[in-house]
Amino acid sequence: MTMKIKSAAAVLLDAEHRCEDSGVKLTSRRRQVLNALLQEDRALSAYELMEVCNRESNEPMPAMSVYRILSFLEEQSLAHKLSSANKYVACSHITCAHQHYRRPQFLICNDCTKVQEVEVSSEALVAMEQVAETAGFHLESRQLELSGICNDCRNSQ
Numbered sequence: 001m002t003m004k005i006k007s008a009a010a011v012l013l014d015a016e017h018r019c020e021d022s023g024v025k026l027t028s029r030r031r032q033v034l035n036a037l038l039q040e041d042r043a044l045s046a047y048e049l050m051e052v053c054n055r056e057s058n059e060p061m062p063a064m065s066v067y068r069i070l071s072f073l074e075e076q077s078l079a080h081k082l083s084s085a086n087k088y089v090a091c092s093h094i095t096c097a098h099q100h101y102r103r104p105q106f107l108i109c110n111d112c113t114k115v116q117e118v119e120v121s122s123e124a125l126v127a128m129e130q131v132a133e134t135a136g137f138h139l140e141s142r143q144l145e146l147s148g149i150c151n152d153c154r155n156s157q
């Protein structure tokens, strides 16, 4: 949960530098969508993001732009898409110097809907692929989205 240690402004600054390093630009609209994601622990749909952005700005952001921006953020590993919910979360490693070594995996709380980004060992992923292969099943996604109860919610029960 490194994300919470730094303020959203600091994360945005790091995101800007990362974009510069990759030769792309974090435009004000892209920044606005990423900022909206950073304000939340839970995943947001493109529609919810559009609403947040339009609440804050006089210049309406069409849904198409939000989708385009979200795929940009995904490409830059600044945000991730949860396929099961069709929603998006900000990457929790934006301020880390290291790259993603492994594909990010997600723990999603059923109660507060908070999303935690975690790494799964490559052994576990290989085992999963073998299971699929043995079953004659072709995997299109290797992203795990596990649901359960987070520590905060369990402690408050």
Ligand SMILES: [Zn+2]
Residues within 6 Å of the ligand: 077, 080, 090, 091, 092, 093, 100, 104, 117
């Ligand atoms: Zn990430």
Ligand SMILES: [Zn+2]
Residues within 6 Å of the ligand: 002, 092, 093, 096, 098
């Ligand atoms: Zn990290």
Ligand SMILES: [Zn+2]
Residues within 6 Å of the ligand: 109, 110, 111, 112, 113, 114, 149, 150, 151, 152, 153, 154
């Ligand atoms: Zn929770």
